[in-house]
Amino acid sequence: MTExxxxxxxxxxxxxxxxxxxxxxxxxxxxxxxxxxxxxxxSILMADDGVLHKLNLEHRGQDKPTNVLSFSYEKLSxxxxxxxxxxxVDRVIAESVEYEISIxxxxxYLILHGLLHxxxxxxEQEDEEIKMQNLEEEIxxxxxxxxxxx
Numbered sequence: 174m175t176e177x178x179x180x181x182x183x184x185x186x187x188x189x190x191x192x193x194x195x196x197x198x199x200x201x202x203x204x205x206x207x208x209x210x211x212x213x214x215x216s217i218l219m220a221d222d223g224v225l226h227k228l229n230l231e232h233r234g235q236d237k238p239t240n241v242l243s244f245s246y247e248k249l250s251x252x253x254x255x256x257x258x259x260x261x262v263d264r265v266i267a268e269s270v271e272y273e274i275s276i277x278x279x280x281x282y283l284i285l286h287g288l289l290h291x292x293x294x295x296x297e298q299e300d301e302e303i304k305m306q307n308l309e310e311e312i313x314x315x316x317x318x319x320x321x322x323x
Contacts (some may be wrong), residue, residue: 174214175199180222180238183262187276191219198281203313204287213255215291217284222263238265241283243290258287285309 175191184191195217203209218224222238229235229242241260247253260283269279289305296302 174212176214176216177219178217179219180224181219181262183221184219187262187266188280189214193279194277195284198284199288201316202285202312203297205315206288206292208249208292211251211253212248213249213253215255217255217257218257220261220262223261224256225261228259238264240268241287243287245291245293256291258291260284260286260287274289278313282309282313283313284285 175196177195179185179191188194199215200209200219203211203213225240225242226236226238229237229239231265232244233298234244238261243258245253245256248274249255260280265276265279265283267323268277272279286305289308293303294305294308296305
């Protein structure tokens with residue numbers, strides 16, 4: 174089960190139905206990762222730079238906003254509360270312009286990135302970073318954003 178909380182109304186300016194979009198993306202990713210059968214509980218906070226800045230400072234000691242944060246609670250098991258993912262609409266918009274990619278694709282990527290962190294993937298060491306990036310690229314390449322929205 175995916176719980177989505179829209180903290181910033183700006184999400185409605187960039188995604189028609191952000192809650193539906195996020196739930197569809199999470200479902201696709203869980204299927205692609207072959208873990209949908211566990212039916213994990215995942216909470217997504219669709220926020221802005223102010224909220225992500227505060228969370229980043231409180232939990233990581235970083236005095237700046239960031240694009241996505243993940244907070245893992247339980248290891249993957251049947252019906253577990255896998256964790257929380259928070260995403261900043263301000264970072265999504267700015268980075269989409271900077272990288273010349275669509276807001277939908279970048280939002281999907283950040284959700285995937287956050288989900289992989291909940292599943293204990295990391296990018297602190299170079300070999301871990303390569304493994305995580307390869308998985309992200311593989312899944313994103315297979316994902317048709319337009320189909321996910323339907």
